[in-house]
Amino acid sequence: MCDPDLLEKKTIQLNLKDSELTVCGEVVRERSCVGMGSRFLKGKFMRFGAPFLVLVVGGSFGLKEFSQIRYDFRNRKNITKEDAEKLGIPMKPQAEVTLETEYKKITKIDTSNWENIRGPRPWEDGNKLYEEAVQRGKQNTDKAS
Numbered sequence: 094m095c096d097p098d099l100l101e102k103k104t105i106q107l108n109l110k111d112s113e114l115t116v117c118g119e120v121v122r123e124r125s126c127v128g129m130g131s132r133f134l135k136g137k138f139m140r141f142g143a144p145f146l147v148l149v150v151g152g153s154f155g156l157k158e159f160s161q162i163r164y165d166f167r168n169r170k171n172i173t174k175e176d177a178e179k180l181g182i183p184m185k186p187q188a189e190v191t192l193e194t195e196y197k198k199i200t201k202i203d204t205s206n207w208e209n210i211r212g213p214r215p216w217e218d219g220n221k222l223y224e225e226a227v228q229r230g231k232q233n234t235d236k237a238s
Contacts, residue, residue, distance in 0.1 A: 133139065177184045215223040 174184050213220040
């Protein structure tokens with residue numbers, strides 16, 4: 094394999110130009126650095142892992158922006174009692190409507206004795222609301238014609 098005289102001198106040469114390592118005149122390692130970048134780009138991580146991470150991280154930032162729009166443009170106008178009365182909505186004083194008063198109203202109701210009453214279906218005879226809606230629909234189509 095190698096000369097004992099060369100082993101005593103521990104002759105090791107590194108040729109930087111060709112990227113090869115020689116020990117005792119024999120090439121131990123030869124590696125080209127030229128293809129390392131292309132090999133890295135062709136790897137599974139760069140083909141599948143990196144796009145997935147970009148999608149997950151970028152998607153979270155994108156969703157944050159879209160969900161923030163919801164809160165930025167929310168109608169934050171509070172209606173006062175006077176405005177509600179102008180619109181025809183009667184409002185009780187805030188002191189009158191509390192959780193305790195509503196609970197007391199519910200406890201007075203008898204919930205153990207009740208009867209399930211089936212409401213009328215639109216296609217059944219005798220449903221006045223359905224008949225009125227059909228008449229309004231006919232009137233609207235007559236006006237449009």
